[in-house]
Amino acid sequence: MSITRAMKRYSAFAIAREAMSYHQNWEEAWRSPAPKPKYDVVIVGAGGHGLATAYYLGKNYGITNVAVIEKGWLGGGNTGRNTTIIRSNYLQDPSAAIYEKARSLFEDLSQDLNYNVMFSPRGLLMLAQTHHEVRGYRRTVYANNLQGVATEWIEPKRVKELVPIINLDGPRYPVLGALYQARGGTARHDAVAWGYARACSAMGMDIIQQCEVTGIRSEGGKVVGVNTTKGAIDCGKLGLVAAGHSSVLADMAGFRLPIESLALQALVSEPIKPCMDVVVMANTVHGYMSQSDKGEMVIGGGTDGFNNYTQRGSFHHVEETVRALIETFPMISRLKMLRQWGGIVDMTGDRSPILSKTPVENLFVNCGWGTGGFKAIPGSGWAMAELMARGHSPLTEEFSMYRFREGKFIDESVAAGVAH
């Protein structure tokens, strides 16, 4: 195992110290090593989930002979393309457990990683705009209370207090109330990836970027290594954490997944003065919005309908999203949009993730987070590390890839009609 020099901690004192040399001598946040011939654990995909898996393998289980292999740059997949909504107000018990684990880890993640991930539990509202939604969200509040997730049902008057720019009596869908999670919010997406990467590197793990996995080798039903554009790498255990490319990797290992890859887009406006300090999701009209610290309105909507690996989405979906949000927030109608982009999301039939063993021994998958996995990164990494280290985890038990065959869906598609 390569031992690196101890990571210098970030602090106010460090800023003063580095100022002495005009900030020319900050050490690199992580090393960029060449791959070794063999690791105990190889993780494919340096998105948030892959990096968090590696981090908790080291932190919770002392497994540090680990490589995280990334075909592009770390955090350049969906982790760096998402709209950063964090919440745990799901309906089913297994979801509440893993998403609330993640949300609670976010609370002190900056301290844990010594990296400011800018977690902002500013509060999150899911608007109810049909009577069906009112019933659905009231049910979710009851479920959340039983699960120990703090959410509440709020009436339109309170919605208006929290979101003064909202139009309560839209012509099509008036706001009838909202499901409110006061400690939901946002975090800085890149910082989550960078913070985990820096902490992994400091533990001696190798993050190997610009290195594509092109094949998976197994012997007698057991995984033994991967082939990459930087040569063959052997491993004891292998974790596939590749979001939209999970089916491609599973195909290399000789099995299929219940996953389809679709494009999901987001856009941001020009920066404006603070006007909304909560996250608002409107699932019936299909749009959601929050304001970034820079002042941009961050906007997202639904996925395209067809299989796609291009990170480009269809324009008419952008139009639908914007139309929905202008109806909900009339004051944004004159805002100019600055940027628009897409990511490839990994969709399962029940809209719940897969953290699972596979038909190949010592090969594990973590995927299917689809449109909503940023919020889950710490909890998913925590659970995946336990699954890989010990062979089972109470948090992943229900998320097996075999649940479909067994009819044990974790149906979250009704609870969240919108992508986030």
Place this chain on the structure above:
Amino acid sequence: MLILDCPYCGVKAEETELQAGGEAHLKRYGPGSSDEEFDGYMFMRKNPKGVHFERWRHAYGCGKWFLAARCTATLEVFGTYPAQTSAPPADLQAKIKSKRPNWEGYK
């Protein structure tokens, strides 16, 4: 914008009048099949990065289901054909093979 020729009514249909229906040519398994066969048909998907055969409905046109061959890595459309077939037509497969020599063929 995705444009597909509807093989029934001949209309050049753009995306907003079409509805995507997922993987084509699924072999259906019902009562009497093994759990694995049913799982494979009902839930597992090829989801390839490259040549994909898929179902589409001309939802705001003639209303009929048809099939299309498309590249999911470039969004290139190879062609469309009527749904009453259990495999892609030979001439379409040949056309794809000429454009994608590394394509391992329809399986």
